[in-house]
Amino acid sequence: MAGFEGTQWATRQMRYQLKDRSFDMLSYDAGVYGVSRSIHYGLFLAFEGIRFYAKKTGDGKTQLNFVNLQKNLHRFRRSMSFNLATAQQDIVPEVIEIEDALIKFFRDPEMHTFASKMADNNAQGYLRPYTVDESLSIGVTFPDNPAFRAVACSYERYLGEPFTGVVTPHLVRAMGINGTGNLKLGVNYLMSVKAVDAAKQWVPGAASALFLDDQPHLSLVDRKVTEWDSSCCLFALTDGTVVKIPESPLILPSVTIGGICAILRDQGINIVEREITYGELIERSRKNEIVAVCSIGTAGILNRAQRIVLTDMKGRTLAEQHADEKHELYKILGDAKTTYWDIFREKAAPPEGVTLNSFIL
Numbered sequence: 001m002a003g004f005e006g007t008q009w010a011t012r013q014m015r016y017q018l019k020d021r022s023f024d025m026l027s028y029d030a031g032v033y034g035v036s037r038s039i040h041y042g043l044f045l046a047f048e049g050i051r052f053y054a055k056k057t058g059d060g061k062t063q064l065n066f067v068n069l070q071k072n073l074h075r076f077r078r079s080m081s082f083n084l085a086t087a088q089q090d091i092v093p094e095v096i097e098i099e100d101a102l103i104k105f106f107r108d109p110e111m112h113t114f115a116s117k118m119a120d121n122n123a124q125g126y127l128r129p130y131t132v133d134e135s136l137s138i139g140v141t142f143p144d145n146p147a148f149r150a151v152a153c154s155y156e157r158y159l160g161e162p163f164t165g166v167v168t169p170h171l172v173r174a175m176g177i178n179g180t181g182n183l184k185l186g187v188n189y190l191m192s193v194k195a196v197d198a199a200k201q202w203v204p205g206a207a208s209a210l211f212l213d214d215q216p217h218l219s220l221v222d223r224k225v226t227e228w229d230s231s232c233c234l235f236a237l238t239d240g241t242v243v244k245i246p247e248s249p250l251i252l253p254s255v256t257i258g259g260i261c262a263i264l265r266d267q268g269i270n271i272v273e274r275e276i277t278y279g280e281l282i283e284r285s286r287k288n289e290i291v292a293v294c295s296i297g298t299a300g301i302l303n304r305a306q307r308i309v310l311t312d313m314k315g316r317t318l319a320e321q322h323a324d325e326k327h328e329l330y331k332i333l334g335d336a337k338t339t340y341w342d343i344f345r346e347k348a349a350p351p352e353g354v355t356l357n358s359f360i361l
Contacts, residue, residue: 004126004299006156010114014105016098017134017147018091023101025108028151037133037143044143045186046079047130048072049298051256052152053344054118054125062116062361064106065344069357071255073098076148079183080131085142098148102129103359105150112361114152123154124341126299158299162306163207165228165293166199169220169278170313173211173227174250181214181226181250192229202315208295210308212278213250220312221279226250231297232257235281236329238289241270256340257296259354263336266351269329282310285321291330292323302337304330 013026037043050072053065066072073095081092093101106115118125129150133143173191174181180188195209210233212223225245227233232254235243244261247253261271284290285308292304308321324330342348343356350356 004153004155004158008123008154010111010152012105012108012110012114013149013151014101014108015134015147015149016093016101017145018093019145021093021097023104025105026149032132033134033136035136035138037135037137037139037141038131040138041140042186043140044083044131044133044146046076046083047128047184047186048076048079049184050127050129051298051301051344052125052127054115054123055345056116056119057360062112062119064103064115064359064361065346066357066359067259067340067343067350068255068355069099070095070355071253071258075184075253075255076129079185080146080148082179082183082185083131083143084146088142088146091146093148098129101148102127102150106152106359107361111152115361118154121154122345124156125152125154127152155299158297160300161303163295163303164203164205165208165210165295165305165308166203166206167212167225167278167281167308167310168195168198168209169212169216169223169311170315171195171198171209171211172214172216173229175214176249177214179249182247182252184252189230195229198315202311203309206309208305210293216313221277221282223278225276225278225281227252228295228297231295231300234260234294234296234302234333235276236291236294236327236333237284238291238324238327238329240329241272242329243276244271244273245275246273254296256298256301259340259343260296260302260336262351262353263339264332267332267336269332278310281321282319285310285319288324290321290324291327292333293321294333301340302333304333 135144199206199209209229310319
């Protein structure tokens, strides 16, 4: 998956320690102890990606806008909880605590200045809360001093169109039995970049990899499509329907995909929530029954793959899916992306199920 382009980092980060609820501001490049469980074993490494927009109010104040922020924070809290022991669950902060800490972060004078400049430039914003063990220890146990930090940046672009994807059935992103696929954990993303690397070996120029489920013992055609390497999937079909894969232990409960589906429903598009097997994807691709397979995520919102190479376990091509740019639904998808961003900018009204969250700094 392509990375961020035109990134400008804020000069500060925040830290919130779970045991004593202490809050402090750090330099944006403040490091973590070299002797830390988070570094040595990847323990207590969870994160969240939260899009935001800064604007100026009529009286000149700076306002931050988020969409469905509570869903991001609930997901972050679940990821944080997963990384801690049963006896430590009482120190996991409530969603309102996490929200208060993040808004306090932006009210720091340097962060306020950063947000004000973002408002002047009409820029996209990305907030990254993440967890870390602040202890000096390499013991293979749960963290002694768990904390979460947050950094923020503005950016110009992420992934974008056109892009080519490759199905990588020989790799598994997460294991459903462990309940890790529906959380944003650092352990999942090594496989994400490994899959993209494999995709590039098979199809030079590939920008993204599409995963199947964690059942490699099944026939290839019976396995189910799950997610892109670092984003969720929507399938737009030529009959006018859009298929959303149900949430499961393997599927991240995407905040953005919920917003996009709400926008599409508001426009009368039929959203069907069901599984898609690899066999169905292959067959529909051969019959030209797919308008586009979309990558849905926080940073890029919605990008339509122009080409997907469907491979077997050894990287041999079984079929190719090409976007139908002349289909009416193709344009509707692009318009939904614009509408989603316009909700942040208060240029479009949120549809049912979507909430605009605003904070004055």
